[in-house]
């Protein structure tokens with residue numbers, strides 16, 4: 333996994349975009365960026381409302397992304413998690429490098445984990461917190477880490493609760509009741525779910541038209557809960573990818589108090605293709621330091637994820653073979669955005 337070396341380029345003090353960070357225009361402008369309109373307006377769903385399951389199901393089928401309100405996460409916790417992330421990213425580079433991600437490890441500071449799939453570097457830095465936040469922050473702050481750890485742990489507990497609620501809504505939207513989802517073994521296993529926080533930082537970029545904050549990708553897990561800071565735009569999703577001639581990037585600007593939910597590849601597999609994982613990217617801007625906090629969740633490593641049997645109609649075969657998350661990540665490490673095709677089964 334790539335990490336920054338000690339001669340790393342400091343994005344925070346750059347006055348131009350070096351060639352290694354300069355992306356071809358054909359890549360940056362592969363599809364038009366559409367102005368939000370009725371067709372592309374990302375659904376905003378109150379997940380505490382009685383109609384949430386059907387709305388969530390519709391959003392996951394047609395967009396692969398939606399805004400969740402009514403999630404119950406205290407607004408001061410959302411503020412605190414952003415403030416603590418910002419505090420960490422504001423440290424000088426040599427301090428952040430004390431927690432540099434080591435080869436073969438998930439946690440730590442460095443370039444986005446997907447950097448290895450692209451020839452150019454992205455205008456972003458990140459901290460991955462896969463286990464105890466102290467493993468990362470303790471290397472940077474010998475004394476001042478307790479508030480950071482407290483906030484990150486509290487936020488992770490809230491995120492797990494939100495993710496479980498969302499998964500339940502998603503499964504119910506596909507006609508599976510509590511008994512069936514338990515029989516599928518799935519919600520029970522999710523107690524042991526594997527999760528991580530990915531803190532992303534996009535420093536202001538002197539030439540944003542040349543740079544890419546986070547290159548297009550789908551998230552590999554079941555779902556991602558993303559919190560983006562108040563003012564700065566950056567996140568875009570690709571719509572109409574499977575319909576020739578109409579693909580376009582659609583902005584997903586921050587919406588006060590709302591969390592952004594992404595369908596991941598494993599949920600596409602579990603739902604037998606009813607839900608589609610969403611391809612997304614983050615662009616940068618010249619004025620603002622954008623921060624986002626992504627909570628990623630997937631099943632425990634030993635659990636095989638395959639299409640839920642009830643979702644396969646009589647006489648049809650499953651669309652995908654079963655894989656564990658680690659097996660799927662190994663396929664992704666080889667094939668990146670072709671990984672999902674690799675687990676597709678031929679139609680009978």
Ligand SMILES: O=C(O)CCC(=O)C(=O)O
Nearest residue numbers: 530532546567614624626
């Ligand atoms: O910063 C964003 O809005 C996107 C982050 C993202 O896609 C990720 O962490 O996987």
Ligand SMILES: [Fe+2]
Nearest residue numbers: 549550551612
């Ligand atoms: Fe992502």
